[in-house]
Structures are given as C-alpha cells and as structure tokens.
Amino acid sequence: MDEAGSSASGGGFRPGVDSLDEPPNSRIFLVISKYTPESVIRESFAPFGDIQDIWVVRDKHTKESKGIAFVKFARSSQACKAMEEMHGQCLGPNDTKPIKVFIAQSRSSGSHRDVEDEELTRIFVMIPKSYTEEDLREKFKVYGDIEYCSIIKNKVTGESKGLGYVRYLKPSQAAQAIENCDRSFRAILAEPKNKTSESSEQDYYSSMRQEALGHEPRLSTFPFEQQSEFSSFDKNDNRGQEAISKRLSVVSRVPFTEEQLFSIFDIIPGLEYCEVQRDPYSSYGHGVVQYFNVASAIYAKYKLHGFQYPPGNRLGVNFIDDGSNATDLLRKMASQMVASQLASMVWNNPSQQQLLQFGGSSGSQLPQIQTDVILPSCKKKAPPETPVKERLFIVFNPHPLPLDVLEDIFCRFGNLIEVYLVSGKNVGYAKYADRLSANDAIATLHGKILNGVRLKVMLADSPREESNKRQRTY
Numbered sequence: 438m439d440e441a442g443s444s445a446s447g448g449g450f451r452p453g454v455d456s457l458d459e460p461p462n463s464r465i466f467l468v469i470s471k472y473t474p475e476s477v478i479r480e481s482f483a484p485f486g487d488i489q490d491i492w493v494v495r496d497k498h499t500k501e502s503k504g505i506a507f508v509k510f511a512r513s514s515q516a517c518k519a520m521e522e523m524h525g526q527c528l529g530p531n532d533t534k535p536i537k538v539f540i541a542q543s544r545s546s547g548s549h550r551d552v553e554d555e556e557l558t559r560i561f562v563m564i565p566k567s568y569t570e571e572d573l574r575e576k577f578k579v580y581g582d583i584e585y586c587s588i589i590k591n592k593v594t595g596e597s598k599g600l601g602y603v604r605y606l607k608p609s610q611a612a613q614a615i616e617n618c619d620r621s622f623r624a625i626l627a628e629p630k631n632k633t634s635e636s637s638e639q640d641y642y643s644s645m646r647q648e649a650l651g652h653e654p655r656l657s658t659f660p661f662e663q664q665s666e667f668s669s670f671d672k673n674d675n676r677g678q679e680a681i682s683k684r685l686s687v688v689s690r691v692p693f694t695e696e697q698l699f700s701i702f703d704i705i706p707g708l709e710y711c712e713v714q715r716d717p718y719s720s721y722g723h724g725v726v727q728y729f730n731v732a733s734a735i736y737a738k739y740k741l742h743g744f745q746y747p748p749g750n751r752l753g754v755n756f757i758d759d760g761s762n763a764t765d766l767l768r769k770m771a772s773q774m775v776a777s778q779l780a781s782m783v784w785n786n787p788s789q790q791q792l793l794q795f796g797g798s799s800g801s802q803l804p805q806i807q808t809d810v811i812l813p814s815c816k817k818k819a820p821p822e823t824p825v826k827e828r829l830f831i832v833f834n835p836h837p838l839p840l841d842v843l844e845d846i847f848c849r850f851g852n853l854i855e856v857y858l859v860s861g862k863n864v865g866y867a868k869y870a871d872r873l874s875a876n877d878a879i880a881t882l883h884g885k886i887l888n889g890v891r892l893k894v895m896l897a898d899s900p901r902e903e904s905n906k907r908q909r910t911y
Contacts, residue, residue, distance in 0.1 A: 521607055564597075569588070738754050827874075
C-alpha cells in the first residue's frame with residue numbers, strides 16, 4: 438500500500454502508530470467501493486463501538502481512493518462484532534457490490550494476510566485444577582455460544598493441569614470473554630491448531646502463556662522493575678518455594694519470533710520445544726520453552742533470566758508450575774550443576790582433569806544422576822583383565838560427564854570393564870565383556886540427556902585387535 442490518506446476528523450482520540458494494534462485485533466480491514474466517502478464508513482460502523490480512527494488508502498499521486506480502508510476500534514470485541522455484522526453488506530442504496538470486512542493483521546507480524554476466524558474463536562485459560570469441563574462451560578457460557586470446552590490433563594495420571602480451552606462460535610464472543618472474564622483466568626487467544634502438533638501435549642505448549650505474570654494485574658504485565666530476579670541468588674531470596682519444572686515461560690518488552698526464541702534457548706542442551714504466544718492485552722513477546730529434563734530447564738532459567746536480547750532488552754524467564762517439589766529438586770540439582778560447571782571449566786586443561794575424578798570418591802554416596810531415562814540398578818564391574826567383547830563410542834554435548842558419573846551410568850547394564858574419556862575432546866569409550874550389555878546401553882542411552890548433557894552412544898571399532906592397538910588420543 439502506498440499511503441493512508443484519510444483519518445478521523447471528528448476531533449476524537451487518534452491512536453499513535455505504536456498503539457494501532459492495542460489491543461490486538463481491534464482494527465478491521467475493508468474492501469469497499471472507490472467512491473465510498475469516509476463519512477459513510479463512519480456512519481455504518483459507529484453502532485458497533487468507539488471508533489478511534491479511520492484510514493482510507495489513497496494513491497499517492499492521484500489521491501484517489503484505492504477501495505481499501507481500515508477502521509480502528511477501542512476494543513477487540515467491537516471490531517469482531519463489526520466484522521460479523523457487516524461482511525457481505527452494502528454500505529449505501531447506490532452500492533450494489535457487497536463490502537468485505539476482515540480483522541486486520543498486526544502491523545508487527547510481518548504478514549499481510551487477514552486473520553482467519555479460527556484464530557479468533559478459541560481462547561486459552563488457567564483454571565483451578567478441580568474444575569471439570571462442565572464447570573468451565575458454566576463460567577464462560579455467559580459470553581456467547583460455546584462450541585466445545587476441553588481441559589488439559591496429565592497423560593500419565595489423568596489429573597488436570599489447571600489449563601483449558603474454550604471454543605466459541607463467533608470471534609466477538611471469544612473477545613468478550615477475554616475482555617470481561619475474571620482476571621484470574623488470564624484468558625488469551627490460543628494459537629490455531631494447524632500451527633502446532635496434533636498432540637494435545639504440544640498443543641498445550643503452543644498455547645501456554647507465561648506463568649511469571651501470575652498474580653500481577655494485567656495493566657502491569659512486565660514485572661522486571663519490581664523484582665530482583667535479574668540479580669544472582671540473594672541470601673534472603675525465598676527460592677526454595679519457587680515452582681520448578683521442565684517448562685519455562687519467557688517474556689520480553691520486544692516481540693520475538695519462534696526462530697529467535699529457539700536460537701537463544703538452544704544454547705542450553707536438551708531443548709525439546711518452544712512456541713511464541715500472543716497476548717491480546719500487551720505488545721510484549723511471550724513464549725514457552727520445554728526441555729527434556731529439569732536439569733536443563735534449571736540451568737536455562739538461571740543463565741538466561743535477565744539476558745539482554747536485543748541489547749538493552751532483558752528477557753524474563755520463569756518456571757511454569759507443574760506441581761513439582763522445588764526444594765527437593767534444587768537440593769538434588771545443586772551438586773550436579775557444580776560438577777557440570779567444573780567439568781566445563783577444567784576439561785581443556787589436562788593438568789586439572791584429575792579434579793573430575795574426585796566427585797563422589799570421598800564417601801560411600803553414589804553420584805547423583807538427573808534424567809528422564811529409566812536406568813537399571815547398579816551392577817558390579819567386570820574384572821579389568823576380562824576380554825573385551827564390545828566397545829562403545831560416546832559423544833558428549835556440550836561437555837563430558839565426570840568419570841564417576843559415567844561409570845555409575847554404564848555399569849548399570851552389567852559386564853562393564855572400563856569407561857574412559859579422551860583428553861581434550863568431548864568423547865569417550867566404554868568397554869564391555871558382553872555384547873548384549875553393550876547393546877542394552879546403546880538402546881537406553883543413545884540420544885538421551887543425563888545431568889544436562891546429551892549423549893550419543895554407538896558401536897566403536899571391533900574389539901578384535903583391542904590388545905594390539907594403542908589407545909586413541911583423538
């Protein structure tokens with residue numbers, strides 16, 4: 438489009454460029470006759486709500502209308518109602534061609550397509566875990582005709598996660614629900630199903646808004662200036678009661694894309710999923726990040742909370758509560774994170790690598806292992822002189838695990854002779870006295886994450902010539 442040539446002339450409020458999409462979906466896009474004056478547009482659409490401005494798009498040379506206009510309403514529900522009532526209507530007795538009315542896409546979205554009805558009728562809400570679908574329907578039916586309600590449940594236990602969807606028949610009804618329901622529901626528009634995985638769990642990730650804004654009023658949705666969470670742990674910080682899970686919420690003053698979100702959080706090994714979520718009550722960026730294990734999520738939270746991206750804009754990263762015991766998890770993770778940091782710092786200095794072999798040798802307590810993998814119980818190692826039947830090659834990302842942790846992991850499959858690391862490299866080897874045990878280790882551990890480190894476990898060279906070969910040093 439070349440130019441928006443006409444605007445409201447009634448002396449009312451005119452939004453600035455930065456607030457054209459505040460609240461989101463409050464602008465409608467019109468395809469009209471080139472001869473339709475602005476006064477007719479205003480007269481036809483004024484009954485639906487407070488019109489803040491009207492733009493008639495004109496040719497920059499001739500100044501003639503191009504037959505396209507925008508109308509900005511004060512509320513999303515007003516714009517949606519105007520779209521529902523006026524689409525396909527004629528504006529005047531002399532107009533024989535029906536007009537087309539759509540919700541205009543956000544100016545910051547980078548896309549010029551019109552918003553489809555499916556994107557405007559389904560809302561995502563946070564509810565008490567005791568709610569049934571009937572309770573959810575009863576609470577929200579006051580705003581319009583409901584097509585369906587659904588509650589997101591834990592796949593294993595069947596218990597409610599305190600999250601749900603409500604699908605209305607009309608966009609204006611969904612907008613009314615978002616605008617007028619109790620703020621404790623924190624209702625927002627859900628992402629369309631065709632933008633996400635068909636799995637209900639990933640559908641939840643795509644629609645989950647950040648829990649960090651949990652108890653803040655909606656008009657004060659960016660709590661960075663009121664909180665001290667950008668700083669390191671404080672002695673008086675009540676972190677032990679903070680909800681911890683594999684899921685993180687991300688909020689930013691500057692909107693971000695899914696690719697940007699992924700590139701930031703993929704720095705921490707173990708990223709499983711990320712999704713950008715729209716919030717109709719703010720222009721901030723909102724997203725949800727899922728890791729394969731709690732260890733990675735904890736590390737990402739305390740490394741990236743307060744991270745500046747782009748420079749000058751701090752990200753807010755917080756856990757999404759899934760009912761885990763935060764105190765117990767933090768206690769378990771503390772020693773692991775220290776060991777992981779130690780391994781990362783000293784691994785490139787061969788003279789200090791002996792430090793890695795001390796974690797767990799000063800007592801009978803076994804090293805802590807944090808993983809979602811179901812591991813067998815510990816078994817005795819085979820004698821060092823036992824013939825090698827199979828040798829495994831192990832790749833670590835981003836750094837090797839301590840030797841005591843590796844030995845504890847790989848001995849659980851039985852018949853382990855030795856596990857060792859290659860100096861200065863992110864690789865290692867495990868020797869087994871039995872091929873079946875080695876195959877079990879590959880099947881269980883390949884591609885999995887343990888203590889925040891992703892493992893690749895595969896067969897190494899045949900052990901036939903093991904006794905005649907020098908140990909590899911690369």
